[in-house]
Every structure is written in C-alpha cells, then in structure tokens.
Amino acid sequence: MSAVERQLDELEETITDEVPAGISISDVKYEGPELVIYTRDPKEFAADGDLVRRLASKLRKRITVRPDPDSLSGPETARERIRDIIPEAAGVTDLDFHADTGEVVIEAGKPGMVIGRHGSTLREITQEVGWTPEVVRTPPIESSTVSNVRNFLKQEREDRRDILERVGRQIHREEMADEQWVRITTLGCCREVGRAAFVLSTAETRVLIDCGDKPGAEDEVPYLQVPEALGAGAQNLDAVVLTHAHLDHSALVPLLFKYGYDGPIYCTEPTRDLMGLLTLDYLDVAAKEGRAPPYESGMVREAIKHCIDIEYGDVTDIAPDIKLTLHNAGHILGSSIAHFHVGDGLYNVAFSGDIHYTDTRLFNGAVNEFPRVETLVLESTYGGRNDYQTDQEDSERDLKRVINETYERDGTVLIPAFAVGRSQEIMLVLEEAMREGEIPSMPVHLDGMIWEATAIHTTYPEYLRDDLQDRIFHEDRNPFLADEFNHIDGGEEERQEVADGGPCIVLSTSGMVEGGPIMSWLRHLGPDPDNRMVFVGYQAQGTLGRRIQNGWDEIPMNDRGEGRGGTLTLNLDVETVDGFSGHADRQGLENFVRTMNPRPEKVLCVHGDESSTQDLSSALYHEFNMRTFAPKNLETFRFK
Amino acid sequence: MSAVERQLDELEETITDEVPAGISISDVKYEGPELVIYTRDPKEFAADGDLVRRLASKLRKRITVRPDPDSLSGPETARERIRDIIPEAAGVTDLDFHADTGEVVIEAGKPGMVIGRHGSTLREITQEVGWTPEVVRTPPIESSTVSNVRNFLKQEREDRRDILERVGRQIHREEMADEQWVRITTLGCCREVGRAAFVLSTAETRVLIDCGDKPGAEDEVPYLQVPEALGAGAQNLDAVVLTHAHLDHSALVPLLFKYGYDGPIYCTEPTRDLMGLLTLDYLDVAAKEGRAPPYESGMVREAIKHCIDIEYGDVTDIAPDIKLTLHNAGHILGSSIAHFHVGDGLYNVAFSGDIHYTDTRLFNGAVNEFPRVETLVLESTYGGRNDYQTDQEDSERDLKRVINETYERDGTVLIPAFAVGRSQEIMLVLEEAMREGEIPSMPVHLDGMIWEATAIHTTYPEYLRDDLQDRIFHEDRNPFLADEFNHIDGGEEERQEVADGGPCIVLSTSGMVEGGPIMSWLRHLGPDPDNRMVFVGYQAQGTLGRRIQNGWDEIPMNDRGEGRGGTLTLNLDVETVDGFSGHADRQGLENFVRTMNPRPEKVLCVHGDESSTQDLSSALYHEFNMRTFAPKNLETFRFK
C-alpha cells in the first residue's frame, strides 16, 4: 500500500468517526488539491449545513462531497425537482448530469440565485435529489471561447478525472527530502520585458511560474533547456502557475506539453479561457507571418485540460511543502499575484506578475496584504526613474476632447487597441461619457478579438471592480451591453459601410498596428484628413504603430494581415493619449512596496529593461532599506 | 558518419599532406584530449625532430605519435636496443611493452636522463626501434600507493583506452548549443569550510569542480541531487576537475561513479595518487568509526581509472567550448588552481582551490598570472579580518627552541601532523636544523600514513619547490632520505622501544588527535612530564586535539583508533607553534589578488566560514573596487 493510500484510509476513518451516525462514507479520493468524499447518504450530509466546514477545518483540506452513484435519483426526476427549487429569475440555461461523479452542472444567467443565501439553495437541491450541484454563469454576451472551453472540458471529463487523481496523489505524497531550502531560478524576463519564466524550487518540489514569449523577438524564448527547468526531464517539474494570460507570460505554456510535461497548471478561470484565446491567436499570427509555430493547437487543448482553476484568496496545496494563493493583481482579467507559502512556516515568496496598484475602471487595485512574505519578485515595466504616467482622469479628458473635435468635423476616431484589457477600459470610458452627455452618442465599432474578449469579461464579473460587478449583475445597467457598441462581424463589407457612414468610433486590433483588421481600417479611414487616429497604449520600438506615432505618413502595405500591398498615404491626424496603462508606473510600484503589509525583506526587480530594473532596485534599497536585486536571466537565488 | 568521424577523416588528410613523402599515416584517433597519430613509419617520423611540434601548432591539438603495431620490431630486440641507448646512470628499473599501442613504458630513477636534452634520447629510441617511449619515475622511496596505481592502470589498459576514446569523442563533438552563457553553481563550500563542489556550466557543457566532504559533519555532503548537478542524471556532467587531494575536495569523487558518472576526472598525477591514498583511508576510518561508508573501495578504483592527468601549464580541451589549465597552488603536492577558458575568448574563470601565496619549503607560491581571467573563485579559510599568521621563520625558531629544551631534559617531542603536506614541511625543517647543527641530531620517527605520503612526494619532485627538486634529483642530498628519518613499521613493539629509548622526535597522524597511531603515542609518552606535545596545525572545534590544546589533561581513551578505554592523565607539556599552514593568511589572500595579473573583475569568496568570506569579500571590494560576493550554497551566478 502506498503512503497516499494509507493516508486516504486514515482520512476515511477519521471522517467516518466525525460524521453523524447514519451517514455512511463509501470512498475518499484526492482530485487535484481537493479531497472528495463519496457518501451513500448525500441528502443527510447536506442536511447538516455546517458539516463540510467542520470537516475542512479539522482535516485542513479543501473538501467536496459527492453522492455515491448508487444512491442517486434518476436524472429525469432530478431535473424536474431542481427546476422547481431554483427561482425562475435565476435564468437557468442548461442542466448537465454526470452520473459517474454524481455532479450536476447548472448553467445560469444569475448564478447567485442558484446558490442562494450562504449556499442554502444548493443545499436544498442536494437534500432533495442527492446530486452535487456545480454552478457556472451563462455568459451575458455569447463567447465562443467560453463555450468551446466548457464543451471541451465536458468531453474530456474522464481523462481529466484521471489527471486530477494523479495530481492529487502527487500533491499529497510523502515528503522525501530531508533538507530544507528555497530557491528561485530566473529563466527569462530579467533585464528585459518578455519571456517571463521562473522556477521556485525546494529540496522537494519545483514550480514553474509563467512561460511566455518575448514580443518582437520570437527566437528569444525562456531558457527551458537548462537542468533546473526541463533539462532534467519534464517530470522534474511539479506544477506550473500562470499569473495571467498575456502572451509574454503564457505563450509557451502549451509548449511544455509538447516537451512531455503532464502536470497541473494553476490559474484563475478567466486566465485559463484567455490563455486559450490568446495562444490560439498566437499560432494564427505565426502562421500568417510564415513562421513555424512552436507547437500545434492540440497542445493548447492539452494545456486547458491540465488547468486547475483557483479563486483569489483560496489557499491551495500544490505540493507536500508548498501552498499557493492567488491574489488580484489589477492588471487584466483574472491576473494574479502568486503567493507561495513554503514548508511549515519556512518561507514565503510572492510573484507580482504584472500589476496595477491603483483602481482602474475595470479592476480593483493590486492586493498587497499577505499573511507573510519575505521575498517579492516585482515587475518593473515602468520602474525607470522617469517612468511617471499621466493621471487617468487627465487622459480621459483628453480622449473626450479628441472625440468631440473629430465629431464636430464629421470625422471618425480610429483607436488601435489590445483586445484584452485596454479595449474594455476604453469602452467603459466611452459608455460613461455618452451616458453623461460629455460626448455625443454615436456607434462604437469593435473589430478583431475585442468583442470576444469583452464577452469573456462579462462571464467572470467577480474578477471586475466591485461597482462594475454590481452593474453587470443588473442586465439593464451592464455597460458592455450599451446600444452604441457594435460587433464588426460582417467583414470588409461592414467596414466599408461604417467608413461611408456618419461620425463614429472604431476600436480595432492589433494594438501596435502589426496586422489584424486595423490595417483594413487604415485603408478605409487613413486618406480622409477629417478622421483621427488615437494611440492609447504603449507602442514598442520597431512596430508600425510607433512609426505612425512618430510621423510616418507613407505606409507600405504588404500582404501581411489585411494589408494588400502598395503604399498608403495617411492624411488623418494622429494623436497619443497616455495614461491607460495596465501597469503601475514608477510611483505605483513604489507605493505598492511602501504600503505592502508585511514589508518584504528582499525584492527581485524583473520584467523591465536593464535600466528600469536597476533604477527600481536601487530606489527601493535606498528608500526602504531592503535587500534588492536586478537579476540576470539564468541565475539562482537562495533564500533559505 | 558522425561529425567526429568526419573531423578525424579531415585531420588524417591534413596530416598526410603535411608530413614528408614517405611517411604513411595509418590511423588518427582521439584519446581523451589528445590526438593520436598512428604511422607505419615511426622511425622516419621521429627523424624530423620538429614535426610533431609543427603539426600540433597547425592543428591546435595535443599530439601523440604511435607506431602502427604492424611496423614494430619485436619487444625482445627492442628491449636490448633501448638498454643500449639509455645511459646506465639513468637507473632503468622496468621496461613494459604494450604491443596494442606500440608504447613502451620506461621506469627509471632519473627520468631526465631517459628523455635526454630536448627529448633527444627518446627520439633516438623511436628512430632505432619504432616504439613510442613513455617515461615514469621510479619512486626514490618505495610507495605502495604509486605502485598499486601503476599496476592497476596497467591491468586496466584496454578498458582505459575505451574510456579515453569515448571521452575524446565527447570532447571533440560538434557544438550543439546556439546560445552562449557562462554560469557557476555552488553545491557546497560556501560560508563554510568543507564539501567543496562547484558546477561551471555553459549552454553546451557542465563541469564539476571538486567533490569533497565536510570534516566533522559527515552528513553534510555537497548538494549533488539538484538538477544542476546529478539530479538531471549523471550524463549531465561532461567532466570533473579535481584541484587537489584533500578530502574536503576529493572524498566524494568516487561516489559520482556509484551514481552513474562515467566521464573523466582531470587532475595532476600526484593528486590522482594522493586521492587514492586518502579516499581509501577515508573508507577505513568510516568503517572503524562504525559509519556506513558512502561507497565501496571499487569506486576509488573506478575514479582512478577515469583520471586524465595533466601537468601544470598544459592547455587542455575538455569540451568543445572549454579549455582547462592547471597551475601550481602552493598548497599540497599536486594542488592546482583550475583555469577555464570558455568559448573562443568568451570568458575566463579561475578556481583557486586552496592556495598558499608565498613560497614554503616544499612548494613554490601559488601562480597568479593568467592569459586572461574575469572571475576568480577564491578560498577564504583565513579571510577573516584578524586571520594573520605567524611568520614561518619565527615559527621554525620556536619549534627548534622547544626541541632543544625537551632534548636537554632528555624528553621526547610528539607532533601530531597531517600525513600530506605539513609533515613533509616539518621534516624539511628538522632535516635542515640537524644538518646545520641548530638542534642535535636524533631519530625522527614517522608513524601513520606520513611515510607513504612522503614517498609519493619524492615520486613527483617536479611538483616541489625548485631548489628542493634539485636536491631530490641528487640522491645523496635528498632531504627525505636523511638517516634520522625512521618509518615506524613495527607496530606497538617498535613504539614501546622508541618510548623506552633516548630523546627523539615523533611525527604521527591523525593531525587533530582523532584516532590513528597518535592515540598510542599519547599512552606511551603522555605520562612523562619531560616530554612535550607540539601542535603545528589547525585544531578544529570539537576535536580532541583542540581540547588538549585548551588544557584538558584527563583524556578518556575509548576504543576508537588505538585507544584502549579508561582515562589517561597527561603530564607532558603542551605547546602550540603556529605558522606552518598550507593556506595563505588574510595578508596572503589580499596579496594574491593585489598582484594578480590580470586583475579579475569579480571574486567569489568561498571555502571559509560566514564571517571570513564576508570579511574578505568586503575587503577586496573596498581595496580593489571589484565586484565581490560571499555566495551561499545552491546559488547560481551568471557571468556572460
């Protein structure tokens, strides 16, 4: 009998002792980080509203209770009863019964009404039918990504259960190492922006944090081949943690599965879905640009199948000696600061991922309170001594001014924007400005992946800023459903119509004018001097966006993306409105550290160019008298 | 055809073009770092005295020429001719013919006379008989270690040729990595003395430097299990380099073979032999102390079989992108500073091993001139701010005074000493003092491994200080052959006799009075107040030596070593004479760096306790304005 089996047997005994007589336990299993208890008396189990909480606190584990399949009422009877119990207004759109695990997945427009106060409705369901209900939100805006991911996971359910059981045994294995130490190895993202990849290692465990690409330098990938990463074999890694879905953090996660990795990816649910959307697009772009993609789309599906989604604040065992907690990073939907508690009080490390310190329209500001944290790995994108951003209020005023001016001369405003994050932020600005009458009501056309990304945002309102959540929960006040927003889904024909029509606003990808529908919009809108092009996001060196920003007006239109060859003369005005960044600026980074509780002893400044990381490192050292570093790639730091 | 075979074919063509018509080349092979050329015309090859040098410089390789076995005269004829050619006075003691490689190993008391001026005698031999001569020294004092190693290597000749051929192909393989970087990982010996072990790694190659134990902490071994070392599999390592034979550098080298390592160990010849002596003794001691030895003696033989000995100053390819040169470290016989030239001018790192900066009686001071060196990994044993040692001249005066005083009261001087290094240094002091009449001539008894270690020293006089070499080359002036030195080889009986006899000096192991014959000497000499015990070496915390030094005079004699239980009362005087250290003191370490040419950009201070490494690191930083570090174990530093 293996150590894990012995452990499960003991747990089953303890649980049997703990539950009231009359509730019988038929099996106890690990599924990923959770302990699943199968009972022949699910209704009685549910009757004691506090039992699961008591067990969880006694066993110090996350617990799920499921009915023994033999004890279930048939799906048809159950379906009817469930429909009766859940209020009409919850807007149930689907009930999906899984006899193998006794689960019923309930998709509803208003999940909160399915759950009930303190879970009372869910408990009522189990008490009545025995099935274990699980609730997911029906996207208020239809999202093909969300439905593809959900269907795929449904179809791969069995495989996934095998994976989770294997991972569960791995997490709860007996600790073998007799030493204790904590190290971080940098595989990328040091003195550069891009290819985020770090290994957190102990004598027992190795965790990879992020695995991204480097925009504009496709051949510079993380140093995965060194022994500390995959050089020692893919089985060398216990877990992957993904802070957020931006490609500089996620693009090469699917590649790990090509290299033989077969373990879990921990991330939030929206990060999982956005990773699916963005990595598939990444493969698309590579193909369009004639580059050999580093992996096939099947690997994206592998990655999604191996995702274990966790919510902000949930403390999760991911190895015998490591607990992971994700916290809101304020950067994009589902973006996280990954906090690791190592050993029994041995050490704590937080990886910031990318952060925005203050609240934006979309998100609450990054969390910087932790039970303990000795070392912080901090992004430094705007860590340079002069990296102060315009206040967002000023930026919004600017943007509205530009829109009004353009409207007055009957022109159209063209905004190149990243699909995820900045587009939704701008949408919120525009919606409010129209609602408040600060700019005239006019169509806002969304082209490229923006619509889809917005749909994903509305699927996970819990990840949005508090007051925005409230509004989304009330359909009539959901800003993303405002009448002015139009999804460009009619291709060139629709674009031509828009261009021929009256004043309007166009938001289109790609954000740095490197292909995508923006190329087509340039042809439609570029020649008319009454139109305006407004840059609201960072334009990297070497991109067409940066060149246009700098005054280029003769644009070579090659065959890449929607360009059709030849040269295009731009007559429209070009403006730049700063201040909509998803990153904290220098002030924000300092404030994040200043108000951090507790203050870390050591800070590693990464995810910034050489001078930004060194500037920030030196500033934090002098201001807060902490040990700070600006690591290079391929170094290892030992903390304990 | 593999890349190496293609390369060898091309080399064969080039060589054929280069040699005079009439010399035919039958094969070209790699054996370890050397290129071996087989010719059917060895005599003609030898006739052109400059040909090998010209080929070596054209091909930039170390070259050995061997006769094609078909072209050889029979051993019996050859033996006679060789005897004729070599002068009688060379003292040939053995001729050993190896028909498989056409080599004849000539063992002689005076190898220089076998070689002849600029190699003229060797060339004459080949011209006459075709065989390739190789010369080894007959130990002036018989050494069982040397003869065991030589016999073992003779017996394993075929296996060894296979190993060398495999290693040769590995060294000369085509470079695969398309990245270039240079890193050092610390597996031990940081902020502590002991378990020296470092990995020098590039994208292409991984080299382990040293693999020692930690005296007094048997369970603290180098962190070999991490992926950067053996965690990724033993095949992950390309080469091992051993700076010197002290156990804190060598003890766990044989363990690597138990873990599956099958590659070369680069070291000097005396380091190879001393490693054999010391690791076998290490296993012995473990057995006597009832500890499970980490490996069997067969692994020591494996290690010796995989040794590739190189001489000081020889630049040796050990990987496609790494050249190794060993330089005299002045610390013990054969001790080296290991200099690595990485890439084609990419980077240079020197590992000091243990060093003595100034000349001692035994050795020239450590070399600190290099073609280039950017990073120095420096020992810090005496790096602390107050670690200044007594001048050796003063120490010698002190020692002689103690001996004279003891002699005058008819007593015996008992000196616990390490077998390797300090014993021979003291022997040289005593021999000179007697010869010069500064102390009376009297017997000096050598007990434990001291005699054997001395024999190994006399086998390799090239590794001793210049003027000492001269004296050893002239038998009548070899100080180690002085009449006063007596090898205790008669056990307890002889010791009793010595104790009962007149005034004399006893040098015995172990150096820290932790077992060995010194325990027996304590019983024989301890009770007599006319005797003196003199400590000439460092006594570590927790050792019996340190306790006696501190005034203990009731010694529990357990069954360990030669003790026989009960308590022993010491009445003899105890003195300490400092200044015979094999390590540079703080001043020596600073001087080593100050006069180093070129001055390195970075220094990693290791092999010292926490305060010593930090003191030295900070001193070097302030004095020389270089980047200095006091690394922890398990860290990785990137340099390029």
Ligand SMILES: [Zn+2]
């Ligand atoms: Zn199903």
Ligand SMILES: [Zn+2]
């Ligand atoms: Zn990001």
Ligand SMILES: [Zn+2]
């Ligand atoms: Zn990023």
Ligand SMILES: [Zn+2]
């Ligand atoms: Zn040493």
Ligand SMILES: [Zn+2]
């Ligand atoms: Zn040492």
